[in-house]
Amino acid sequence: MSRPLNILISGRHGQVAQELQKQLGDLGTLHVLGRDQLDLAHPERIREQVRAIKPDLIIIAAAHTAVDQAESEPELAFTINATAPGIFAEEAKALGVPLIHYSTDYVFDGSKDGAYTEDDPTNPLGVYGASKLAGEKAIAATGCDHLILRTSWVYSLHGRNFLLTMQRLLQEKPELRIVADQIGAPTWAGAIVQSTRQLIERWRDGQAGAWGTYHLTAQGETSWFGFALAIGEQLKAQGKPCAQLLPIPSSDYPTPAQRPLNSRLDCSRLQREWQVSQADWHTALLECLHG
Template identity: 45%
Template sequence: MAVKLLITGYKGQVGHCLVAQAEQLGWDILAVDRDELDITDQACVRAQVSAFQPHVIINAAAHTAVDKAESEIGASYAINRDGPAYLAEAAQQVGAIVLHISTDYVFAGDKDGLYVESDAVAPQGVYGASKLAGELAVAEHCSCHLILRTAWVFGEHGNNFVKTMLRLGSQRDVLGVVADQVGGPTYAGDIAAALLTMASQALQPDFNAWGIYHFAGEPHVSWHGFATAIFDASVAQGLLARSPVINPIATTDYPTPAKRPANSRLDCSRIHSIFGIMPSDWQAALQDLQPYMPPA
């Protein structure tokens, strides 16, 4: 019998990849976005889950506009906390497992070393606080839950740093990019693969390693270093004639409504020890940048 998988937020960066990869597995997929299922509507979530009877729910829906979240507080909590709570509650009722994507923003970002799953959380803004609330809600409402914290996500679909850099690089000769924030760029396709690997193993009768896992890219790099790698790859692939001059700037030089973590480095050893999953190889993911290029 094919595994029945409900994917929310399928039009997003990770959601796109989840659908494509789950189809390769031969799973029975119901992929929805907000037009098909408003996860903030508890009655609709219950009805959809009850009708489909999934074995697995992967929640890739989120309010990810970090700066807008500072003013869109209600929407942030509705999508990042209440929706996951309703999905987890519905999963518990039908005996499904739920996988939920979270973020490095649950941490303060001031630790010297890598963040492990058990480190104290201290979100610095509405986005991080609402995502942390979502983690707690999922854990509270569904006993069979896996929460995947990730960072610096990029992929062929949706908006992300890689696309922004290539667009600006095609328009400008000089760019200033933040150099005092460090993390692990994470390819959306690798996140999807990690989630499906986790789901497959979690469906085994003897599985009991529920909880929170970190999954992000290595090697760790600053935004400035990431931008440099993007432009080097784009020039090598003949997509840009030359790289712009990339000047390193401080976070204080580029003020934003929401505070960014200075340290977003996640320790990915637990996911490797339990599931055999390696960190995302973001450098390999930059080997084909054509899908990220702005329209001519």
């Protein structure tokens, strides 16, 4: 039987953080540090927390994820998304333990025709993507054993996300206009953590692949409009009201932060190196909604 792990999780209430708490508890002791225990806006306390806990593994699930808000508070976004992960990584290196960190498709500008690989040039369009990219570089610079997992379009049954917003608006409005020219893979937070657990088990059992940056999303692709249609289909199947959906271009829905039009990520490297992959996005949506 594998020995119990001492796992530090940064983040308590976010979508991925909540799934980590649900799915990793039997691997050992989880030290879950929410904002009340460790506010990453004040990262100077990270070192004392890590040294007190002496974890076998660090997972960073806390982040500044308000994409539009980040445009008006770049210093805060960089403190939480870049400075803090770098400090965690320095402490992981000092302890000789691995670190898992979640990043984003927003490190790319979306101008590529096909799916992005990990080796493609980065070029974030806004503060959020730039701060997450800075965090990736800060972690890599420490030389600690790490997995940076870039994902996209995260949703779950808790927190703030597209799924919950659509479920509400589709039942409240007669008509909704949804962006149809941004393409990506909606990725369930529960599936992200299922994959994270597989990676942890591979490492724990001495079957680790190469450390580094990987893409981790659901398979397949759709637009926000297509995602909304799928959510609406599930509401109709339950006999609930559902608004008429109209596709619009991004230019008809201006936001403070520009979004990449192409958020497709090629996840084949993770399958090759760690034998970890996810189901199609539509299959995962059904699992999220119905278990």
